Amino acid sequence: MNNLNVAKIQLNGKPFDLRNETNLKKLLKDLKISENKVAIEINGIIIEKNKYSQVVLNKDDKVEIVHFIGGG
């Protein structure tokens, strides 16, 4: 069954399905991630925080969401 409303992206190295017209703000909300605690890169380009609601994800986008963890 081919559902045109589902787009596959690569999220943190793994395949991830999302509904069309998902912007970064919505993606973070769906993932229950607080936007002030992360940084996001799409296809190797860092997205500024104030653009999250404008940047819509496309099929096959490589998305990286990172945060701070313990380190030396």
Add this chain to the structure above:
Amino acid sequence: MEDVFTIANKNFKSRLIVGTGKYKSFEETAEAVKASEADIVTVAVRRVNILDQGKPLLMDYLNPESITYLPNTAGCYTSEDALRTLRLAREMGGWRMVKLEVLGDKKTLYPNMIETLESTKILVKEGFEVMVYCTDDPILCKKLEDVGACAIMPLAAPIGSGLGVQNKINLRLIKEQSTVPVIVDAGVGTASDATIAMELGCDGVLVNTAIAESKNPILMAEAMKHAVIAGRQAFKAIRMKKRNYGSSSSPEIDLI
């Protein structure tokens, strides 16, 4: 007189910087950081675990508003990866002061100084304040300062080895020639190692494994705090000259 520790025009009280890796829990991390009284903590940048939705994060335990986060590039083996990591870190919360480390070898975790030097140049151009993990080679340390590093962070021994200060001569030479802070990064195993680094005149010490892998990290964190203060005070007091033979502390006249 207050002994202020200044890095890139920012003043800090404590000369001890602590890492936040290898702890058993976030609670333990936070308690150890508190006991150390450090003003700066190093943190790593990693992928968010998408499956762990709603799980607590480091930031829930260590408030970046009240303690300075120093993002690192631990685990990066190329300049490209290190730059990418720090650009992401800056986007996360506006952090301009960062710790650069570009590793060259998985076994020794020795830095690749060629990549490190190149990365420093680029980061400085991009407006970062770059504290640089490096070898204890005075020439390379000078080059790092020349290209704009805001702190030189030579290793005392390999990362996580706990072997203590292996080359006092080099650390002293590096300190003597540097006009930016010299902070011993890596190799400290116990409190006396931190004191030795400070007695040599180093401006600060960064400790992670020695605290996190001790049996009682909270107590060791406190010990490190005292060790850094003791070493600093001893350095400023200027130690006595060494003698080859004994010199009585009690007067030898009027003996009964």
